[in-house]
Amino acid sequence: MRRRAILGYGAAGVGAVALMLFVGWWQVDGPGGPEPVGQRPVALTEMDFRLTDHEGNAVGPETLIGRPTMAFFGFTYCPDVCPTTLSDISGWLDDLGDEAHEMNVAFITVDPERDTVETMAEYVGYFHPAIRGWTGPEEQIARVADGFRATYERVPTESGDYTMNHTASVFLFAASGRFVTMIDYHEPREFAVPKIRRALEEETEGAT
Amino acid sequence: MKKYILTSTLAALLTLGGLSVPALAGPEDVVVENAWSRASIGMNRPGAAYMKIRNTGDEPVTLIGLTTPLAMMPEIHETKTNAEGVSSMSPAGEIAIAPGESVALEPGGLHAMLMRLQEPMTEGDTFPLTLLFDDGGEMTVEVPILGIAARGPED
Numbered sequence: 032m033r034r035r036a037i038l039g040y041g042a043a044g045v046g047a048v049a050l051m052l053f054v055g056w057w058q059v060d061g062p063g064g065p066e067p068v069g070q071r072p073v074a075l076t077e078m079d080f081r082l083t084d085h086e087g088n089a090v091g092p093e094t095l096i097g098r099p100t101m102a103f104f105g106f107t108y109c110p111d112v113c114p115t116t117l118s119d120i121s122g123w124l125d126d127l128g129d130e131a132h133e134m135n136v137a138f139i140t141v142d143p144e145r146d147t148v149e150t151m152a153e154y155v156g157y158f159h160p161a162i163r164g165w166t167g168p169e170e171q172i173a174r175v176a177d178g179f180r181a182t183y184e185r186v187p188t189e190s191g192d193y194t195m196n197h198t199a200s201v202f203l204f205a206a207s208g209r210f211v212t213m214i215d216y217h218e219p220r221e222f223a224v225p226k227i228r229r230a231l232e233e234e235t236e237g238a239t
Numbered sequence: 240m241k242k243y244i245l246t247s248t249l250a251a252l253l254t255l256g257g258l259s260v261p262a263l264a265g266p267e268d269v270v271v272e273n274a275w276s277r278a279s280i281g282m283n284r285p286g287a288a289y290m291k292i293r294n295t296g297d298e299p300v301t302l303i304g305l306t307t308p309l310a311m312m313p314e315i316h317e318t319k320t321n322a323e324g325v326s327s328m329s330p331a332g333e334i335a336i337a338p339g340e341s342v343a344l345e346p347g348g349l350h351a352m353l354m355r356l357q358e359p360m361t362e363g364d365t366f367p368l369t370l371l372f373d374d375g376g377e378m379t380v381e382v383p384i385l386g387i388a389a390r391g392p393e394d
């Protein structure tokens with residue numbers, strides 16, 4: 032009798048869990064879910080911003096059209112995530128070999144106050160030579176981030192300084208400017224390099 | 240009160256591992272392996288150091304802080320990346336390591352954040368970093384400084 036009651040509760044429990052899972056799915060992934068916060072970037076052809084690269088050249092989204100592009104956000108005062116991303120990217124570019132020179136690689140600062148053209152030049156000099164450092168006025172950086180659907184935020188630290196929270200994903204665009212995919216932070220190299228090759232291949236497809 | 244053993248003995252033990260760094264002094268139950276850091280550009284930017292901390296003893300140990308002559312404000316930080324791909328960094332607080340367990344300070348996760356550098360971090364140099372534990376024990380590790388683009392302890 033007692034055992035049966037427990038079984039009964041058990042069945043009800045399973046039903047409740049199933050319902051909860053269903054409600055969870057509906058709200059998170061299903062039709063009841065909100066629009067994903069991390070939306071896809073618009074095509075480079077739809078973006079509009081003016082920045083300066085680490086050699087002082089005026090650059091904008093049109094600079095990136097015609098060759099596949101790998102772009103990401105960061106800042107040179109970043110002790111952990113940014114040097115890691117830059118050295119990961121340098122490693123991917125090494126793996127790609129000659130193909131690395133067929134693509135644009137742009138490291139866009141979210142901290143233009145400290146990351147001047149000279150600062151960017153010094154910093155990118157430590158990484159793969161294909162990596163270009165882009166900076167510019169704060170309102171232009173905001174426009175880039177908007178186009179990429181990326182976010183950044185200035186956060187004070189206990190040392191009296193500030194740090195930047197920012198989108199750490201690496202964005203890949205085809206030569207046409209169309210967004211292809213992104214490489215999330217912590218994604219293993221086995222996944223990253225094939226994703227980059229995909230962006231490179233889209234260029235070939237577009238050319239034929 | 241945990242026992243302390245002679246520096247040279249521990250250093251010799253650790254050197255056998257090949258990748259380990261010599262510890263100058265510390266609780267014998269704590270072993271630090273694969274410590275490394277990246278060179279800095281000047282002194283204005285914070286540095287970061289990484290390592291694996293193993294508790295080989297049979298009692299829990301709790302890391303409560305850091306000191307180093309290299310930086311005025313060394314602190315254990317944690318980088319977190321949320322579902323939207325946004326990374327942020329904040330103090331990690333105390334780190335408890337259960338007996339037989341280890342904690343990895345590695346890029347994109349826990350790191351020894353070295354704020355207010357007192358001198359530039361130069362590739363090829365090392366610096367002493369002291370780990371402070373809640374029982375009053377401490378342990379000093381010589382951390383090698385690798386290149387700015389280093390990805391791990393072997394770079």
Ligand SMILES: [Cu+2]
Pocket residue numbers: 110111316317328329350352
């Ligand atoms: Cu930090």
